[in-house]
Amino acid sequence: MAKLQEILNSISNFVWGPVMLVFLVGTGVFLTIRLNFLPWRNLGSSLKRLFSKESRRTDNGEGDISPFSALMTALAATVGTGNIVGVATAMVMGGPGALVWMWISAAFGISTKYAECALALKYRSVNEKGEMCGGPMYTLKNAYKNKRLGAFLAMLFAIFTVLASFGIGNATQANSISSAVNSTFTVPKWIVGLILAVLTALIIIGGIKSISKVSSVLVPAMAVFYILAGAIVIVINYKNLPAGIANIFSMAFGGKAVAGGLVGTITASVMSTMRYGIARGVFSNEAGLGSAAISAASATSDHHVRQGYINMCGTFIDTIVVCTVTGLAIASSGALGSVDPSTGKLYEGAALTITAFESALGKAGAVFVTIGIILFAFSTILGWEYNGEKALEFILKKPVYCYTYRVIFSILVFVGATASLDVVWSFSDIANGLMAVPNLICVITLSGALAKDTKEFQKTIIAEKEKIKK
Numbered sequence: 001m002a003k004l005q006e007i008l009n010s011i012s013n014f015v016w017g018p019v020m021l022v023f024l025v026g027t028g029v030f031l032t033i034r035l036n037f038l039p040w041r042n043l044g045s046s047l048k049r050l051f052s053k054e055s056r057r058t059d060n061g062e063g064d065i066s067p068f069s070a071l072m073t074a075l076a077a078t079v080g081t082g083n084i085v086g087v088a089t090a091m092v093m094g095g096p097g098a099l100v101w102m103w104i105s106a107a108f109g110i111s112t113k114y115a116e117c118a119l120a121l122k123y124r125s126v127n128e129k130g131e132m133c134g135g136p137m138y139t140l141k142n143a144y145k146n147k148r149l150g151a152f153l154a155m156l157f158a159i160f161t162v163l164a165s166f167g168i169g170n171a172t173q174a175n176s177i178s179s180a181v182n183s184t185f186t187v188p189k190w191i192v193g194l195i196l197a198v199l200t201a202l203i204i205i206g207g208i209k210s211i212s213k214v215s216s217v218l219v220p221a222m223a224v225f226y227i228l229a230g231a232i233v234i235v236i237n238y239k240n241l242p243a244g245i246a247n248i249f250s251m252a253f254g255g256k257a258v259a260g261g262l263v264g265t266i267t268a269s270v271m272s273t274m275r276y277g278i279a280r281g282v283f284s285n286e287a288g289l290g291s292a293a294i295s296a297a298s299a300t301s302d303h304h305v306r307q308g309y310i311n312m313c314g315t316f317i318d319t320i321v322v323c324t325v326t327g328l329a330i331a332s333s334g335a336l337g338s339v340d341p342s343t344g345k346l347y348e349g350a351a352l353t354i355t356a357f358e359s360a361l362g363k364a365g366a367v368f369v370t371i372g373i374i375l376f377a378f379s380t381i382l383g384w385e386y387n388g389e390k391a392l393e394f395i396l397k398k399p400v401y402c403y404t405y406r407v408i409f410s411i412l413v414f415v416g417a418t419a420s421l422d423v424v425w426s427f428s429d430i431a432n433g434l435m436a437v438p439n440l441i442c443v444i445t446l447s448g449a450l451a452k453d454t455k456e457f458q459k460t461i462i463a464e465k466e467k468i469k470k
Contacts (some may be wrong), residue, residue, distance in 0.1 A: 008426035015433035021278045022407050024288040026355070028108025031115050034447050035454050037140035039114040039312055040107075042461065046309040052197030055310060063300030064132050067310045069212035070299035075314050076215040077169065077383025079223065079322060080376050081176045081350075082284040084369060087326040088352040091336055094276030095246070097252030099327040101277025102284070106319035113315045115450055118308025119143070120293035120303060122453070129399050134297020135387075136290040136439040137161075137394045143446055154394070157290060160431040160438075161391035166388075167428020169384020170292045170409060171416030173377040178201040178417035180350065184370040185336040196378065201373070201410035208298050217316045218382075222324060222375035229357070229368045230325035236360035237332035252277075285318040287409075289432065290439030293386045305321030305457040319336025326353060333359040385409050 049055055055068040066075070090098040108382060116136060123142040137154040144150025174196055178189040203214050231345055252273060252288065252338030286292060301307040330336050333356035340347050347355050350373065357365030388409065389402045442451075 012426055012429050015430050024282050025105050025108055026134055028112045031097045032108055035292045037096050038454050039111045042309055044285055050310055050313050056298045061300050061302035064298040065212045067299045067307055069216045070296050071311050071314055072215040072219045072412045073095040073295040073383055075219045076379040077291055078088050078318050080285045080380035081373055084323045084326055084353050085099035085349045086280045086284055087323050089349050090280035091330055092348040094273040096123045096248045096331055097273040098277035100252035101246050101279035102275050102323055103282035104321055105278040106285055109285055109315045110312045111144050114308045116290050116293040117296035117311035118304045119446055120297040121304035122186035124297040132298045133403050136295035136442050157438040159392040160392050160435045162388050164428050165384045165388025166412055168432045170412050173380045174413045176377045177374050180370045180373045184366055189418050193414040196417055197410050197414040200381055200413045204235050208386055211386050218379050227325050229327045233329040233357050233360040239254050240334055241332040241348035242449050248331055280443040281319055284323055285315045286441055287315050289362040289435045291387050294390050305453055330356045
C-alpha cells in the first residue's frame with residue numbers, strides 16, 4: 001500500500017506539474033487574445049447582471065434553473081477548502097508572492113471559464129426526463145465533426161469526472177469538515193460523518209433543483225460571512241498591511257527570505273512562487289478543468305454567450321475576492337513564517353489561517369475559520385455530486401442510474417469523514433487534473449467558432465447598453 005501511495009503521489013505531482021500549469025494558463029492567455037479581451041471588457045457588466053433580478057428569472061429561454069442558481073451551483077463546487085487551506089499552503093511553500101500568481105492565473109482563467117461554459121450551453125442536450133445535460137463531454141460529442149475522436153475525448157472527461165467526484169469532491173471535503181470540527185469542538189468524527197451523510201442525502205435526492213436552491217442560499221451566505229470575518233482581521237491588523245502587501249509583490253518577482261516569529265523563515269525562488277501560486281489558483285477556481293460547465297449547462301438562458309459571461313464571474317469571486325481575503329488576512333497578521341511551538345515547524349495550511357484570524361479575533365478566530373471550512377467544504381460536496389452524477393449519466397446513458405449514484409455518494413461522505421483514504425484521495429487528485437486535458441483540447445479547437453459568436457453577441461450587449469442610457 002505504501003508503494004502504491006508513493007507511485008500515485010509521483011503521478012499526481014506530474015499531472016499537476018509545470019507542463020499542466022503551462023497548458024492551463026497558456027490556454028487562458030490564448031483565449032483572452034483570440035476573444036479580443038471581451039471577457040475582461042465585459043466583466044463589470046457581467047457582475048452587475050449576475051446580481052440583478054434578471055439573473056434569477058427562469059422564463060427567459062430554455063433551462064432547468066436560473067442563471068444565478070447555475071453559477072451558485074458551480075461556485076458551490078469551486079469555493080472550497082482551497083480558499084482557506086490552499087492559499088495558506090501556497091504562501092508557505094511559494095512565499096507570499098504566490099498570491100500575485102494566483103491573481104494572474106485567475107485573470108486568464110476568466111477567459112477559459114467563459115469559453116467552457118458558453119460552449120456547454122451551445123452544445124447541451126435534453127435527457128429522457130426533460131432535463132438539460134451539458135458540459136465538456138456533451139460539447140465534445142456534439143460539436144466535433146470527427147465523431148470518433150469527440151466520443152473518445154468525451155468519455156475520458158466523463159470517467160475522470162466521476163472518479164474525481166468521489167475523492168476531491170467528496171471524501172477529502174468530508175474529512176476536512178470532520179477534522180476541523182473534531183479539533184475545534186471535540187465532536188467525534190463518526191457523529192460529524194453521520195450528520196454530513198444524512199444532510200447530503202436529503203439535499204441531493206431532489207437533483208439539480210434541490211441542490212441549486214440550497215446553493216443559492218448557502219454560497220452567498222458563506223461567502224459574505226467569510227469575507228466579513230477576513231475583512232475584520234485585515235482592518236484590526238491594518239498597521240501590518242503595507243509591509244505585508246510589499247512582501248507579496250516583492251516576492252512575486254524576486255525571491256528572498258521572510259522572517260517570522262520564533263526564528264521561522266520562508267524562502268522561495270521565483271519559479272517556486274509561480275508554481276505554487278498558479279497551481280493553487282487553478283485548484284481553487286477550477287478554470288480549465290471543465291467542472292463548472294456541467295452546472296452552467298442547466299441554466300435558463302436566451303444565448304450561450306450571455307451565460308458564459310455570467311459563469312466566468314465565478315473565477316473572479318473565487319480567487320480575486322475570497323482567496324485575496326485569506327491572503328491579506330495572513331499577510332497582515334504577521335503569522336506567515338512563524339513557528340508552531342507545539343511542533344517546532346512553520347504554521348501552514350488551516351493552522352496558519354487559524355493563527356492569522358486568532359491574531360485579531362482571539363479564540364473566536366479559530367471558530368470563524370472552522371465554520372468557514374465546514375460551509376465551504378459542504379458546498380463543494382453538493383456541487384461535485386451534480387458534476388459526478390451528470391458525468392455518470394453520460395457514460396451509462398440512463399438517468400435512472402443517478403439514484404444509485406446519489407446513495408453511494410452519500411455513504412462515501414460518511415466513510416470520508418471517518419477514515420483516512422490517502423490512496424483514494426491521490427487517485428481522485430490525478431483524475432481531477434486529467435479532466436483538464438480533453439476540456440482544454442475542446443475549448444482550443446472550438447475557439448474560432450466561439451470567437452465569432454462572442455463578437456456577434458457584442459452587438460447585442462452594446463445595443464442593450466444604449467437602450468438603458470435612453
